[in-house]
Amino acid sequence: MSSFARHRIPDGSAQSARLVPPERWRAALRHAPLGMILSIVVLAVVFTWANPRFGSVENLQNLLYQVAVPLIVVVGTTMVIQMGSIDLSVQGVMGASGMAWILMSPNSRLAVDFGPWAWVAALALGLGLGLLAGIVHARLKVPSFVVTLGTWYIGLGIGVLLYGNGMLPSLTSETLARWPTRLTLGVPNAFWLAAAALGLGLLVMNYTRLGRGILAIGNNETIAGAMGLPVASIKIMAFAVAGLLSALAGILATMQLGSGSPDIGSGQLFTVIPAAVIAGTALSGGEGGVVRSALGVFLLILLNNGLVLAGVDPDFQSGIFGAILVVAIIAVSWPLRGRLKVAK
Amino acid sequence: MCEKTAHLPLNRTRRALGMTVMAAALATGLGLGSASAQELSPDEWVMVVSVINTTNPYMISNIEGAKALADHLGLPLEVVNSNNSSQEGISNIMAILASGRKPIMFVNTVSSSDAPTIVDAVGRAGGYVTIWWNKPDDYKPWNVGDHFVAFQKHPGVSSGRCGAQAIAGALDGEGEVVLLPGVQDSTTSQTRVAGFRAEIAENFPGITILEERPSNWDPQIAARNAQDLIVKYGDQIDAVWSADDAMQIGAMQAFENAGLLNQVKFASDGLYPKTLEDIQSGRGNNAIVGETFHRGYMASAVGLYTAYLAATGEIVPSELPEDKRESLFDLSCVTPDNIGDYLQYDEPGAPAAFVDRLVESGPWDVAPMPLVGGGVEVLPGS
Numbered sequence: 001m002s003s004f005a006r007h008r009i010p011d012g013s014a015q016s017a018r019l020v021p022p023e024r025w026r027a028a029l030r031h032a033p034l035g036m037i038l039s040i041v042v043l044a045v046v047f048t049w050a051n052p053r054f055g056s057v058e059n060l061q062n063l064l065y066q067v068a069v070p071l072i073v074v075v076g077t078t079m080v081i082q083m084g085s086i087d088l089s090v091q092g093v094m095g096a097s098g099m100a101w102i103l104m105s106p107n108s109r110l111a112v113d114f115g116p117w118a119w120v121a122a123l124a125l126g127l128g129l130g131l132l133a134g135i136v137h138a139r140l141k142v143p144s145f146v147v148t149l150g151t152w153y154i155g156l157g158i159g160v161l162l163y164g165n166g167m168l169p170s171l172t173s174e175t176l177a178r179w180p181t182r183l184t185l186g187v188p189n190a191f192w193l194a195a196a197a198l199g200l201g202l203l204v205m206n207y208t209r210l211g212r213g214i215l216a217i218g219n220n221e222t223i224a225g226a227m228g229l230p231v232a233s234i235k236i237m238a239f240a241v242a243g244l245l246s247a248l249a250g251i252l253a254t255m256q257l258g259s260g261s262p263d264i265g266s267g268q269l270f271t272v273i274p275a276a277v278i279a280g281t282a283l284s285g286g287e288g289g290v291v292r293s294a295l296g297v298f299l300l301i302l303l304n305n306g307l308v309l310a311g312v313d314p315d316f317q318s319g320i321f322g323a324i325l326v327v328a329i330i331a332v333s334w335p336l337r338g339r340l341k342v343a344k
Numbered sequence: 345m346c347e348k349t350a351h352l353p354l355n356r357t358r359r360a361l362g363m364t365v366m367a368a369a370l371a372t373g374l375g376l377g378s379a380s381a382q383e384l385s386p387d388e389w390v391m392v393v394s395v396i397n398t399t400n401p402y403m404i405s406n407i408e409g410a411k412a413l414a415d416h417l418g419l420p421l422e423v424v425n426s427n428n429s430s431q432e433g434i435s436n437i438m439a440i441l442a443s444g445r446k447p448i449m450f451v452n453t454v455s456s457s458d459a460p461t462i463v464d465a466v467g468r469a470g471g472y473v474t475i476w477w478n479k480p481d482d483y484k485p486w487n488v489g490d491h492f493v494a495f496q497k498h499p500g501v502s503s504g505r506c507g508a509q510a511i512a513g514a515l516d517g518e519g520e521v522v523l524l525p526g527v528q529d530s531t532t533s534q535t536r537v538a539g540f541r542a543e544i545a546e547n548f549p550g551i552t553i554l555e556e557r558p559s560n561w562d563p564q565i566a567a568r569n570a571q572d573l574i575v576k577y578g579d580q581i582d583a584v585w586s587a588d589d590a591m592q593i594g595a596m597q598a599f600e601n602a603g604l605l606n607q608v609k610f611a612s613d614g615l616y617p618k619t620l621e622d623i624q625s626g627r628g629n630n631a632i633v634g635e636t637f638h639r640g641y642m643a644s645a646v647g648l649y650t651a652y653l654a655a656t657g658e659i660v661p662s663e664l665p666e667d668k669r670e671s672l673f674d675l676s677c678v679t680p681d682n683i684g685d686y687l688q689y690d691e692p693g694a695p696a697a698f699v700d701r702l703v704e705s706g707p708w709d710v711a712p713m714p715l716v717g718g719g720v721e722v723l724p725g726s
Contacts, residue, residue, distance in 0.1 A: 051576065059575045066568055095399075108621065156399075165404050168593075168618040181601040257563055258597045259618065262399040266562055308572040314528060314558050 035332040036295045047306030068190035070297045072249040074272040075201035076242030078293040084218045085144035087242045092155025094250030094265030097122040099162040101251045102260035106173040130243015134236035159262030169260040201290040392449040394424035405640025412695035413645045430454045447471035450647040453478040467491035472654045474647035481720045485669040490661040493654045498675040503636045504539025506677035507611035510634020511583045512548040514609045519582030523556035526587040533587045542724030563594030570598035583609040589616035609633045637676040641695040650707045667718025674716045
């Protein structure tokens with residue numbers, strides 16, 4: 001398996017770990033997402049020029065706060081995409097887990113507080129939905145697109161059932177409601193949680209058999225199987241991790257809103273999948289990485305924030321958003337273009 | 345035209361049936377609806393409530409109202425969940441229509457363009473439909489046929505004016521406001537925004553609208569936009585108006601997180617239970633200063649009951665004045681001072697109590713939402 005991993009370079013680290021330092025740095029630089037970083041820097045400069053408040057500490061904290069939820073989700077989504085599969089269940093899992101968490105935490109609807117068990121139950125729910133998707137996909141050979149569409153609606157259904165017809169459940173614990181915005185070392189706690197998820201994703205993808213297996217499957221599942229990789233188990237684990245991270249994002253989004261809703265994940269799918277793809281993670285698998293996807297999330301959130309601060313008329317915002325995105329994607333994909341690369 | 349011809353014998357039958365029902369009601373001294381309810385067989389008719397999704401509190405309330413009315417009238421009820429998709433909504437409605445029973449239908453359309461397709465299908469199935477909130481302006485019930493019983497809504501302009509008055513009052517006529525509309529091309533949102541802007545322009549010159557940021561009826565997008573606007577304007581913002589309470593919930597959380605909730609005033613539309621709770625608790629130094637009151641269960645019950653009366657023959661839609669076929673129902677402006685008057689409508693059993701009054705008074709004269717006008721809403725200044 002380790003020999004297989006050398007063929008792929010996730011974020012430049014898997015191979016560089018086996019190289020001597022100067023070569024290692026050169027390899028890392030060669031595979032760094034320079035186009036993406038450049039796009040973000042250029043946009044930041046332009047938006048700061050348009051409104052100096054864009055570059056203020058307050059706005060940077062605001063951006064880190066806003067980026068936290070999609071950042072957590074995109075780590076799991078990227079793992080699944082790198083495998084050549086897709087996870088559409090994000091919003092359903094977030095809704096189910098967010099509702100489960102708030103109803104077991106101090107809330108305005110039920111006089112209960114299960115403390116850490118609320119986290120355990122909500123995360124277990126996400127893990128369970130991820131496992132279900134993984135097992136059906138890997139063991140029953142059902143396309144991930146279809147399976148995760150199903151688990152999306154199962155999750156949403158669980159969220160709706162938990163929501164019922166009662167009052168909107170709101171967090172009654174000030175400590176929990178304020179935790180995501182509270183600053184630690186000048187950075188919102190919400191972002192620290194996302195950074196931890198990103199770090200975990202990097203570790204898994206670069207230093208574990210699971211990560212190397214994911215890339216091997218993404219490159220060529222048939223060869224990976226022929227080489228003796230436990231393809232089904234790796235797939236199931238990847239979907240389980242994605243489900244777990246979606247659940248964590250659902251909890252964080254619920255804390256940020258201060259209220260529970262089955263729709264808490266609304267719109268996240270169409271943030272994280274484009275973020276991963278524009279950052280160079282191929283939907284066919286085997287390419288990209290969690291750092292690239294994270295930068296993709298930053299780019300999308302920053303673009304939206306910058307347009308608001310620049311005072312772009314709402315009537316033009318969607319069009320300008322799209323136009324800037326196309327230019328940014330060209331800049332991002334420029335270093336990745338290859339003479340023999342086929343774009344579909 | 346063909347549809348009208350096809351319905352003529354049915355209309356005669358309905359008229360005869362309606363007269364019998366009237367006579368029975370007068371003779372027994374019972375309410376009109378309760379007498380006529382016995383005339384529609386549950387084997388032949390089905391009530392259908394079609395909602396945009398089943399996660400929004402307003403939609404859940406739509407279903408509650410339909411359940412209460414179906415229970416009252418002794419008819420079966422089918423719920424159609426469009427899952428925010430016109431296609432899915434229309435497909436699900438078609439599936440119910442194919443079951444063979446005639447529908448008495450309330451549809452909260454996902455988008456205006458859904459209305460003609462749904463109305464035509466209901467007509468072919470021999471049923472009656474009332475559409476709420478969205479339809480093309482030039483698609484008139486009286487041009488379509490009796491099966492399109494009515495289009496009904498609450499006036500968005502009044503909603504916006506309510507919010508503007510509440511905010512201007514709370515700021516003593518001087519201050520700066522940001523607006524959070526819903527989906528940008530939604531007629532409902534556009535009319536509410538137009539009402540807000542018109543009220544400010546006409547009566548409160550000291551109020552400045554800093555900016556509006558459409559937030560798609562989504563609390564999280566509203567929270568994100570509010571965060572960005574806080575960065576942009578800081579404590580310059582004196583008040584926030586949102587086109588509905590879902591977005592206000594997100595915006596209030598953003599201002600609370602920024603430590604600004606105590607110095608900013610909020611007004612919106614819908615008086616969600618969460619909003620009611622915030623007003624009663626005085627959250628954020630009595631941050632919420634104005635709301636409008638209307639309930640999903642009232643809309644669905646009124647819509648379905650109007651269609652039901654057409655099905656029993658008690659009303660003949662083509663003989664109704666135009667304001668009863670393209671109708672605007674009253675919307676109440678709510679402030680912390682008069683909120684006590686509206687608490688009764690959220691008590692357990694409130695939908696059933698409303699249905700009792702509805703059946704007694706008819707669809708156009710039931711408190712707190714009597715008919716107040718008709719036609720396409722005219723935007724101020726247009």
